[in-house]
Amino acid sequence: MGLAIPALRYLVREHLRKPFDGPVLTLGRQCVYATLADVQDLMRADGLEPRPVVSDDVRTNIPSWRDGPYAHFTSDRAFWAALARLDVYALDISEYERPDFMWDLNSPIPEELIGRFGLIVDGGTIEHIFDIKQALMNINRMLRSGGRIIHMSPMSNYVEHGFYQFSPTVFFDYYGVNGFGGMGCTVADQGVGDSSFNEWYFREWNPLRPEAIVSPHPLLLVFRAEKQPSSTWETMPLQGDYxxxxxxxxxxxxxxxxxxxxxxxxxxxxxxxxxxxxxxxxxxxxxxxxxxxxxxxxxxxxxxxxxxxxxxxxxxxxxxxxxxxxxxxxxxxxxxxxxxxxxxxxxxxxxxxxxxxxxxxxx
Structure with a gap:
């Protein structure tokens, strides 16, 4: 679970399209594959002046990175602070990366997390959760009205990475039938080699004109949706919501x-x-x-x-x-x-x- 520079750039541009509202919840503590200078440079390249970051957040907050080759990278807290001074929290099943909340998304979330967050980022978690239905309902319920969900999930060529690889229809149909708005999907071809450091090649996905995408490289889908005042969470879709x-x-x-x-x-x-x-x-x-x-x-x-x-x-x-x-x-x-x-x-x-x-x- 991590944010490479192309993923960070997507989040910056999505914020420019429509500013994020916090607090932010990430599913798993997000590894940031960039230095603070990298983050600031990509923001400035899109015309956004980064906000100041407190010194305690500059260094990576991934425990296993503190003394390794990634020790010079920055933290997820630094990214969200530089973007818009947003508070960020992490939810995970174990205490390994010191999350703020520990929970198994195979189980219904506790009451104290319902409607709590303005943005939820799934940077590569739900493919590892066997009960995908429960996971999506949990994410939905943790969002408050007006909040956004962003999924960055494997689409193809991720065999044995997790339980699942997803078609865009999973997200369009579930969020669509539950009354979310602002839905959009981009497919990222992650190129050859380590996708944490590659350049990715993006193309918009049109759910009304689905197409076969053949690539020897890993394909990631990046999906967004916004919760409306009338949105529901428990409605199950038919494929294609005909x-x-x-x-x-x-x-x-x-x-x-x-x-x-x-x-x-x-x-x-x-x-x-x-x-x-x-x-x-x-x-x-x-x-x-x-x-x-x-x-x-x-x-x-x-x-x-x-x-x-x-x-x-x-x-x-x-x-x-x-x-x-x-x-x-x-x-x-x-x-x-x-x-x-x-x-x-x-x-x-x-x-x-x-x-x-x-x-x-x-x-």
Whole structure:
């Protein structure tokens, strides 16, 4: 159970997407495969100034690391303090790594842990718990309303690592049928060698268009979900939660039909390159459709400055002013409801420049 630099970077970007609220509970004390300087550098690389860390937390808090080759690495407490001054607690089945709470997640959690945490991070625990149903219900109950769960769980090529390797549907279906929101999943190809020190290669997982992923490397799924005031914990899903999936697929078909005219206009115009305005769900869907027709998509443009500099589906997210400065002169608008106002915003950004931008939208 540990956090390599790619996992730490994911957590930083998830916090930038929507700030975490504490306290944090980790399932198992998390080994951090990075120095404090590494942690601070990756935060600054994403535009986040790290917060001060008290000296007692700088050094690793993994007992077996204190005198070994990993003694120079930092602690999980230092990471969460630098990120957002969040208090972090660990739960484990044994006292080996000095957790704050000792409990076997095969058994129902005690009352004092119910609704206690704003974020729970499973950095590689539930695959080792035989009663996966009870483990998920326990995690759910320990979250308070508005809290988030993040699972980093083996998906493939982890034979004999634990009891299980997971398909994304396990998490989408359980949390979905219990009324969680904000669900998303990324698959990480962890490359050759020791995944604690490799670079990982991320790709978004679309539950409406599942695909076969063949890789000789370990594959990790990273899943997030947010508990709602009306969320339940005891409802058991059917695989695919067929009614929900069918409705979502119908909604996606409707969006694709609305994109039809836009895609036809792009085919006819054949721009040298274009940006997609809007890095949300509709924008990502539009990028996929544009790529299928061979359109040269260069980047995302979005008004949310927390996204600037991030990479989504292999495309950098930048501001409209940055796009204009880079000479982007064609835009496809992913929004179905605000295309007119976005078109005006784009044109305003290009006032006084040599060329007016070409804009493709559903309207």
């Amino acid at each position: 009614g929900r999936v069918r409705k979502a697929q119908e909604a996606e078909r409707d969006r694709l039909q609305q994109f039809g005219r836009l895609l036809g206009a792009v085919r006819a115009s054949r721009p040298v390159e274009l940006a997609v305005y809007g890095a949300g769900e509709n924008g990502r869907l539009l990028v996929r459709e544009l790529r299928e027709i061979g359109a040269p998509v260069r980047c995302f443009v979005d008004s949310n400055e927390r996204l600037w500099g991030q990479s989504i589906d292999g495309l950098e997210v930048i501001s409209i002013d940055a796009a204009a400065d880079r000479g982007v002169v064609a835009y496809a608008i992913g929004s179905l409801a605000s295309a007119s106002s976005i078109s005006r915003r784009i044109r305003d950004a290009y006032q006084g420049r040599l060329a007016a931008p070409e804009i493709f939208s559903v309207q």
